[in-house]
Amino acid sequence: MTRLICALLALFFSHTSFAVVMINGVAFTATTDEQINILWEPGPFCLSRAAAQACEWNWELLELPFNRVIMKGSTGNFTASFKLPRSGLYGFRVKACVNPHCSGWAFSVQSEDGVVNGADQGWTLYGYPAPPGDIGFE
Amino acid sequence: MATKSIIMKYGLSPSPDVVEYRLRVVPTGTENVSALNAFFTLDGSGSADLGAMPELQNLDGVYDFYLSAVDDAGNESDFSVFTGKAIDFLAPEPPGEITFEVAG
Numbered sequence: 001m002t003r004l005i006c007a008l009l010a011l012f013f014s015h016t017s018f019a020v021v022m023i024n025g026v027a028f029t030a031t032t033d034e035q036i037n038i039l040w041e042p043g044p045f046c047l048s049r050a051a052a053q054a055c056e057w058n059w060e061l062l063e064l065p066f067n068r069v070i071m072k073g074s075t076g077n078f079t080a081s082f083k084l085p086r087s088g089l090y091g092f093r094v095k096a097c098v099n100p101h102c103s104g105w106a107f108s109v110q111s112e113d114g115v116v117n118g119a120d121q122g123w124t125l126y127g128y129p130a131p132p133g134d135i136g137f138e
Numbered sequence: 139m140a141t142k143s144i145i146m147k148y149g150l151s152p153s154p155d156v157v158e159y160r161l162r163v164v165p166t167g168t169e170n171v172s173a174l175n176a177f178f179t180l181d182g183s184g185s186a187d188l189g190a191m192p193e194l195q196n197l198d199g200v201y202d203f204y205l206s207a208v209d210d211a212g213n214e215s216d217f218s219v220f221t222g223k224a225i226d227f228l229a230p231e232p233p234g235e236i237t238f239e240v241a242g
Contacts, residue, residue, distance in 0.1 A: 031215070033152035086155040087213040128215060129156050129207045133149015135220035 026116045026123040031130035032084045038092055039079050040106065046096050058102070059094040064109070064124060067091070084127035091124050144188040144225065148180075151207035151215060158182060160214065162204040163194060166222055171204050180205075189227065198228040 030036055038059075046055035059080045061071040070090065071082055084090065093105040106113040114122045148159070159180040162171055178193070180186050188194050201223050207215040 031153060032155065032209075087153075087209045087211055128213045129153040129209045130151045131215040132151050132159060132205045132207050132218040135203055135205055135218055136147045137220075137223060138145040138147065 026114075026121055027089070027126045028123060029126045029128065030084060032087060032127045033130040035081055035083060036125065037079060037081045038108075040094055042078055043096065043103070046098075054098050056097045056099075057094055058097055059092065062091045062093060064089045064091050084125065087128050089124055089126050142189055142227070145185055146188055146203065147185045148205055148218065150182060150184060153207060153209065153215070155209040155211070156182065156207040156215075157210045158208050160206045160208055161186070163197070163201050164204070166200045166202050168202060171202075171217070188225070194225075195227050197225045199226075200224050 040057070042055065053076070056074055056076060057078065057080075058074045059072060060069050061082065061084075062068060063070045070085055073080060073082070080092075080094070091107060091109045093107040095105045096103045108114045109122045109124055111120055111122045114120070116123050146161075150156070151159075159182055160177040161180055162174050162177045164171055164174070178186075178191060188197075203220040203223060204217040205219075206217050
């Protein structure tokens with residue numbers, strides 16, 4: 001089975017707050033063997049040429065609804081790629097850090113942070129097992 | 139009479155938390171297979187001898203095979219499907235009566 005990874009692309013905007021419950025959001029589905037690529041949009045400061053190299057992005061994959069951190073990483077780019085470690089419902093959050101200061105989190109489940117198809121909308125990731133391979137007979 | 143052996147082979151799910159596989163065998167053309175609660179549990183060895191499954195030893199016809207992976211939380215994957223497999227475990231009806239004619 002093939003899925004469109006581009007459907008999992010999402011954008012973040014600046015943010016400070018935090019939410020647990022997603023209302024009117026979108027749950028993207030993916031099997032737990034799929035590579036998921038998430039894209040965010042930097043704020044004006046990190047987008048500026050002078051500051052771009054000083055900005056580091058720290059991201060976390062959270063298992064919902066209790067926001068348990070399942071995976072985390074840091075990058076100088078505006079993207080994160082990973083595979084879901086197991087089935088479940090997840091949210092994604094990212095913050096910008098310019099040593100030693102960090103912004104608040106942008107959290108995908110919040111409608112003011114997540115973007116789906118160009119529109120502000122919260123989103124989550126729902127992971128489930130990948131199907132078996134081909135069947136044959138002897 | 140021993141049932142013949144038909145070995146079904148399948149690729150394993152690449153998901154790390156899969157603990158078992160579910161096999162549904164239905165007459166070809168059956169719809170809404172995911173709603174069927176009758177399935178065989180496979181251990182994930184990558185093969186299964188259909189002839190060793192007592193519930194399948196009366197199969198005689200053309201069947202579709204639906205195989206899914208299940209993780210340790212009970213989540214079930216989409217199906218891997220093989221359609222149109224002819225299986226005949228049943229011996230044919232015996233011949234008719236035997237009679238003799240004595241010539242002359």
